[in-house]
Amino acid sequence: MLRRIEDDERFLTTILFFDEAYFHISGTVNRHNVRIWGSESPHEYREMTRGCTKVNVWCALMHVRVIGPLFFAEMTVTSDTYLDMLQNFVFPQVEALQPEINFQPHWSTIVRDALEKHFPGRWTGRGGPISWPPRSPDITPLDCFLCGYVKDVVYKTQVRDIDQLETRIRDAIATVVAGMLARTWQEIEYRFDILRATNGANLQLYQQQTQNFLSFSIQQCNQFIFIFVIFRIIKDQNVSDLL
Structure with a gap:
């Protein structure tokens, strides 16, 4: 990945990043967004609400546009469900753009086969033709930008119910403009520069x-x-x- 970025300065602008996250009525966003790094245990803890109503949201980012959000009806997204979403919602919107694909969730054969069929040799992820470190929130714009931004907007005031939660998520994502995406891609490029200079050091x-x-x-x-x-x-x- 680093070599391709060095060879083509526009390579990052061709990547479509996509992933999913849970948003809870209580104000919690999925556990992957909370990380505490240190040389020793900080003895920190985070309170969790069990059984809280939540929605599972999928979204994609390119350097000039947002695709989504899409809300899954199922709380547990299987490989079949994910493949159906790709074929009916994602592929029709992105095939004309011909982007590279950054693929994070659902490492199943049928999903990888579908990606290889639609984007032969041009998708990125575990087991893919272009390697990408799994769960790398520090270099993934959905984690280091979009998820936190949407959370700040959605939970400014207490959420009443699931319908209001979905409406707020849609409205928040609709406020993401081209300038915000451009700055995010500049930050991602800067972070890759750090990875090159430090031989893959943890960014935080x-x-x-x-x-x-x-x-x-x-x-x-x-x-x-x-x-x-x-x-x-x-x-x-x-x-x-x-x-």
Whole structure:
């Protein structure tokens, strides 16, 4: 993937990313969006509401457009259900665009065969012709941008029922404009640059370490400036005493 990006600077703009997520009436979005990275256990916990009403939402992003959302009637999406969604909803909309495909969920034979049939040699994911690390939210725009953005909009006020939840999700996604997507793709490209430079380092840890280093450097710089100012004051005072 990194090699293809290096060879073609427009490669990232040809990728269609898609995935699904659960949105709960309580305000929880699926568990894959909560990660705490550290060198030791932070002893953090998160409260969960069992049995809360939720919807399963699918959506896709390109650098210039959003496809979806699509709500699954079933809470548990099988490979057959997913294949039916691809054939009846996704393929008719994207075949004319001829994008690369970034494919995350449902690693089943029938789904992979369908992707290979419609996008031969041009889909990305586990077991695909173009490798992609599974569950990589830091370089997937649906995780690092769309899901968080929609959550912030949807849960500004308490959700009343499932119909209102679906309406808010649709309305939130409808507010995603071209400029937001362009900035997201710039951020994804920047993150790939970090991966190249650090040989695949964890982005969150890298950014935290960089922030800590910069904070330390600024602190050291401020201390140096303070010492220098004191030195100049003492020096000037000594000169004044001699005069």
